[in-house]
Amino acid sequence: MTAPYDEDPVWEAAWAWVQREFDQETFDAPAREALAAWLRADPLHRARYDEAARLWLLAGMVPRRTGE
Structure with missing residues (x-):
C-alpha cells in the first residue's frame, strides 16, 4: 500500500518548503x-x-521518547 503523497512532486516541493x-x-x-x-x-x-x-x-507536538 502506498501513502497518498508517494511520488507527488507538489507534495515533495511543499514539504521541502516547510523544512x-x-x-x-x-x-x-x-x-x-x-x-x-x-x-x-x-x-x-x-x-x-x-x-x-x-x-x-x-510532529513537533509529539513528545520524544525517553528512557529507552
Missing part, C-alpha cells in the same frame, strides 16, 4: 519571495503547503 522555512538563518527575503511565488502559481501548491505545515506542527 526550508524552519531554518530561520537561511530562509531570507529572497527565499520568502520564492515561496510566495510558488504558492501563487497554483492553488494545489497552497493546499499541499498547508497540509505539510500542519504535519510539521503536529
